[in-house]
Amino acid sequence: MGLAEQVRDWVRDREPELLAELAAWIAQPSVSRTGEGMAEAAAHGVELLRRSGLTPEVVATGGWPALVGTAPGPPDAPHVLIYGHYDVQPAGPLHEWLSPPFEPDFRDGRVYGRGTGDNKGQHLAQLLGLRALREITGGLPCRVTVLLDGEEETGSPNLAKAVRQLAKPDLVVWSDGPVHESGRASVVLGVRGIVTFELRVRGADDVLHSGNWGGVAPNPAWRLVQVLAGMRDARGNVLIDGFADDVVPLSPGERAALEELPVDVPEVLAGIGVTGMEPPTGLGFYERLTGPTFSINSLTCEDAGEHRTVVPNVAVAKCDMRLVGGQRSENVFAAIRAHLARHAPDVEFVPGGAMNPSRTLPETRWTRAVLRGAEAGLGEPPLLLPALGGSLPIAAFTDELDVPCYGVPLANVDEHNHAPNENLVLDWFRRGIVAAATVQRAIAEEGR
Structure with a gap:
């Protein structure tokens, strides 16, 4: 039995406790903009790192702390840094929520609550993937550092300060934002x-x-x-x-990846009630987003x-x-x-x-390994996105550490992040745990 099948069995056998762990994390407020629940959330996050076999540390930044967990792997194995954030947006208008924002509600194959997709459910899937690897194989195939940012929702003003205190990894893996708008799995190489x-x-x-x-x-x-x-x-x-x-002009690999992305432009435009795109003319849909x-x-x-x-x-x-x-x-x-x-x-x-923007080229050494691992865990070939249209603080890693960064989103397109009724499709959470494990294995194989 391959690793993906073993982790899927591990998830299925422990599903009630894993969902309870997810619910407890969502129920803990962590609103960096107002400070609501932040101290308690930091303590909760430290315990999550510890339960996943990592040695936790609270890193002072001058703002809300960063939570760092480390675990040794084989001596010559690649060093992977996993990035996520434990702070969330304010709840917003309470009357627009169908259930209270910090009382997770499981219904229709989803869990609703603030932070479900952005970002607690996604980085918890990464942590549980590490836990599954330890229990199934007896250890981790890579050296691992996990960094949970406490200020992403306020622009991560102190993230670079925390990053400078870390040992330089070989690459960074992050899970944030939704999958491709088609609903297909994706691997993201950069952000604007x-x-x-x-x-x-x-x-x-x-x-x-x-x-x-x-x-x-x-x-x-x-x-x-x-x-x-x-x-x-x-x-x-x-x-x-x-x-x-x-x-910097797009590389041949970036242009090739853009050409592979599916889009029905008239349908997309009709969906927002317009008939044409912004000038200039002559640019493709995804080229505009890069x-x-x-x-x-x-x-x-x-x-x-x-x-x-x-x-x-x-x-x-x-x-x-x-x-x-x-x-x-x-x-x-x-x-x-x-x-x-x-x-x-x-x-x-x-x-x-x-x-600042962040850019990793498709031609970079680790790209094929991340794609291979994501496909094994998510059960479908992921689309390769040269860049998200939006912005995330990934430049803290590409600029400060000069290492490639790879996004493996684990949330549904309609997650409603930052909005009332934020939610996470549970199948993406389950598949995300498997993908977290298989990506680590694929990176280790590439590093041999």
Whole structure:
């Protein structure tokens, strides 16, 4: 009997206790934004690491602590770092939940509750995969470090500090976010970064009557619109000098992986109620998700939603830019400042949060092993995604440690992470435990 079959039997024989362990972890609040339950969650997480055969340590970061567990493997075996996060989003509007967010509810083959998919269920599957390996084979095939971040939902501001305290691994494996939108298993090679910022334009000291002052008093809303139009043109080209100078072109392996991804573009667009994609033209659906972007998130004139016939005195645009391989947030911020200094010195620039992109090439040594292990455990060939459209703090590893990183998502597409009624399909949890074990075995075989 192969390892995958042995772990599936292990999961089936222990399912009630494994689901009880999952429920207890979800029931423990751990809201990093407010601090709710964080101290108790750290203690709970330490115990989970210990029960999985790891030596636990609470690593001070200056914010909420990181939880680290280590386990030796064969002396010459690869060293794998497994990343997850134990903090969760706030519950949000309680009246929109069908069951209380911190009282896990098992129904219709899913478990509902805050943190089920993002990220407690996914990193618990990784831990249980390690536990299964120990009980079935008597040990781990690789040297292992597990790092559970306590601040991912607030942008992981101190993760790099924790990473610098770790021994350098050969590679990183993480499980977060949903599988491919088709419902197929996937392996993810990178994530886009992000910078957020505000542009603020001020006019008169106060709001003015548009009849008495229109055409006389400067209108900050028009000024803001014109400034934004000077930052991105109608064809979708970002006009900020230096914004994309550092972008590294897609490799042949990345382009080949993009071509293999299934998508029905008209169906996808119809699903969101539109008929066409953003400019520029000529780019494929997934190619767009591997490139940098400039998005206006909101425009307002700070009129309290009254929409009166006035000349506003303040106009604000909230924006974000998604970054890709080669770009660095500090360089992008500098490019925006320089652009405004040249073209719109009257506009106030207010930088917000930032996260660098992370990129691992398909051509990297460990890619085939992770794909092979994921297929054995998940029971289907995974799609290879060069990058997620969204952002995760994986650059803390690729930048600080200079090692490849591989995502093996273990949550369903409709997990509703960050939203009411967050959930995890239990079959993905079960399969995830098996995949966690088979990926470790495949990496060990590659490292021989």
